[in-house]
Amino acid sequence: MLPRHLRLKNPRDFTRLRQQGQRWRGRRLALNAMPNDLNHSRFGFVVSGRVGTAVVRNTVKRRLRSAIRQWLPELASGYDVVVVAYQQAAEATYHELEAELVSLLVRAGLLPANRE
Numbered sequence: 001m002l003p004r005h006l007r008l009k010n011p012r013d014f015t016r017l018r019q020q021g022q023r024w025r026g027r028r029l030a031l032n033a034m035p036n037d038l039n040h041s042r043f044g045f046v047v048s049g050r051v052g053t054a055v056v057r058n059t060v061k062r063r064l065r066s067a068i069r070q071w072l073p074e075l076a077s078g079y080d081v082v083v084v085a086y087q088q089a090a091e092a093t094y095h096e097l098e099a100e101l102v103s104l105l106v107r108a109g110l111l112p113a114n115r116e
Helices: 012-022 053-073 087-091 094-109
Strands: 022-024 028-033 040-047 077-085
Touching: 012 028, 012 040, 012 077, 028 094, 040 053, 053 077, 053 087, 053 094
Parallel strands: 040 077
Antiparallel strands: 022 028, 028 077
16 A cells, blocks of 8 residues: 555545646556655546446556555656556556556656666
8 A cells, every 4th residue: 555645635636637737648547647846756546437346446446556656666756646547457467557557657757768
C-alpha cells in the first residue's frame, strides 16, 4: 500500500488534474499529471465500473499501486499523478500493466528514459 501522504484522495484534486493536467494515453491506461507545490509526488487511481466487477476493479488498482510503489525511488518528485484504467486493463497481467505504466511515466518525463 502507498503511504497516506503519497495518495490523492480529494475529489477536487482528481477534477483539477483532469481539467488542467497534461494527459498521456496508452492502450490500457491513461496518465494525467501536473506539478504540485510539495516535495513529493502523490498518486491516485481511477478504475470505472466499465472495467468489470468490484473484484476485477480492485485487482487492477492493487496491481497499479504495486507497480507505482516499485518505481517510487526513481520517480520525479513534486507531481500529482492520476492513472486511469481502461476496459482492456481487466485482461492484462501485472507485467503488462507495469510495462505500460512505466512507458507512460517515461513519456510524461516522470521517470528517466533509460529505466524503461
